[in-house]
Amino acid sequence: RVSSVLNRDVKQFGKKHMFDTSEETCWNSDQGTCQWVTLDFPRTVKVSQLHIQFQGGFSSRLCTLEGCRAGEQLVKISDLYPEDINAMQISFAAFQVEETVLDKLKITFENSTDFFGRIVVYHLGVLGERL
Secondary structure, eight states: OOOOOGGGOHHOOOOOGGGSSOTTTEEEOOOOEEEEEEEEEEEEEEEEEEEEEEETTTTTTTEEEEEEEEEEEOOEEEEEOOOOOSSEESSSSSSSSSEEEEEEEEEEOOOSSTOOOOOEEEEEEEEEEEO
């Protein structure tokens, strides 16, 4: 799930585009503060890395990661401070905490570099292992 889609145009800017490996497509949020992405995994996972690629000028200065097991409340895992660049960014340090076994992961984009609060993500990848 995502917080919003630009002009509600899911065909052109929907969440599926973060995972399609195309450099031509992206998820583009609508304007507003605190955009987010929630990933519900079909099986329990142990997360080790987060890969994210923004469009420069439409990134987040602060990303808050929260996660939980099925039936539990989300708990803060870590804060990330991505750069406002187009390149793929890989976070190893974010999951250097003990409780990384998750059924759900939420990434909240707290502080957009765009004046209107829009976020543009071309690629989102979560690496780890299924349990």
